[in-house]
Amino acid sequence: MPPARPSGPRPVSFQTAHGELCLLAGSANTQLARKIAAELGVELIPCEAHYFSDGNVFVRILENVRGRDCFIIQGVHQPVNDNFVELLFWIDALRRASANHVTAVVPYFSYAKGDKKDEPRVSIRARVCADAIQGAGAERCLMMDLHSPQIQGFFHIPVDHLYARYVMCDHIKQLNIPDLVVCSPDIGFAKNASAYANYLGVPVVIGNKTRRDHSERAEVLEVIGDVQGKNVLITDDFTISGGTLIAMADVLAARGAKDIYAAVSHGALAKGVAARIAASRIKLLFMTDTIEPQQDPLPPNICIVSVAKLFAEAIRSIHDRTSVSQLFPGGPPGTPL
Missing domain, CATH: 3.40.50.2020 (Rossmann fold)
Structure with missing residues (x-):
């Protein structure tokens, strides 16, 4: 600083x-x-x-x-x-x-x-x-x-x-993603994911996630809902390690999802996480500019949406x-x- x-x-x-x-x-x-x-x-x-x-x-x-x-x-x-x-x-x-x-x-x-x-x-x-x-x-x-x-x-x-979702959704709408489904990574964020889905006019599915300790590693066990042949938007309020988003993307791909996107209000990315997201199945991760500066340069598959x-x-x-x-x-x- x-x-x-x-x-x-x-x-x-x-x-x-x-x-x-x-x-x-x-x-x-x-x-x-x-x-x-x-x-x-x-x-x-x-x-x-x-x-x-x-x-x-x-x-x-x-x-x-x-x-x-x-x-x-x-x-x-x-x-x-x-x-x-x-x-x-x-x-x-x-x-x-x-x-x-x-x-x-x-x-x-x-x-x-x-x-x-x-x-x-x-x-x-x-x-x-x-x-x-x-x-x-x-x-x-x-x-x-x-x-x-x-x-x-x-x-x-x-x-x-x-709420950042209105700004996020307006940006995502411009991409005209076909067959889109919104995915909540866990039950706790389901209501917010439903708000995303309602604003975008698309269905919603819910992940079943568990966290065994205070580490930032999460395990996604299952997805409730059909994603076969769909493009999926994972939504969450923040990400630090990227673990939930990456694990969720892997499970969605295994269930037959096509392109996988993600949107988080706050990208509190720890060191080294940007590279992990770049190498993941996530085609585009949308984050707002509430946090600056990031610890690492952002890869092309991370898009900043301003809430100014x-x-x-x-x-x-x-x-x-x-x-x-x-x-x-x-x-x-x-x-x-």
Whole structure:
């Protein structure tokens, strides 16, 4: 991670009855933040983050934000703890600089996976992080595809939950893939896979997956549904090792599937995984740009779909005090499409 980011140009105002909107980019999502700013027609607020040799982080805002409606864009991905602590410091810096409102825009919230106490003597990590974000002074959060939507209930502040599937599906529709079937890798993601299938107007099948330990290796045992002679789109909220997607693709191919595609909201690819996906049966893997940069160069069969416009529209709605659910085609999630 670079020791500091340049201050950049002064912001262009986005003034409404609720004050001036201003965007700040933390170290985790500078590219996505620039795209969001471009969609909104504003410049990012100049700021800097220094990482010292002992691991300490120092953040500073280089513009007056007193009385302004501030959005700090900072995902929580690798290095997870550095990025999370930096997010807390940005929120605190904005509050102490007398910002009018502070919204934490967290494109990927890695600790969302720690959403329950399913073993003795373990922490509910997502709840601890929610308390920390609120304690630092955030008044609202904007997130995308949480591992479990009920994590919104861990917060005592409003959480706007965006879904990448609409952007993904619009992109996939343009490919005009014939005989398409959507596949959920396990029962847990079946409802979301059904939402993909409904939006695309295609059938859905479900995989039976097991994970024996805390490693990222999964074993796919069976597929419920017919994929013989079909093109299949595997959907999931994130992938780290690529194990589930690759194993699912192998099982689908053994069941007679033709071309196999995959779509994940968050591509948190560990080192070496991009090469494994390149060598797999997956013809194309679609990922959003919620995580940057990737540890390895991406191969030709990984396609990045930007969600900058969706985040920009959500930020505009929050700033204008209008409904964020209007961004979901056919109504809010859960509404039949």
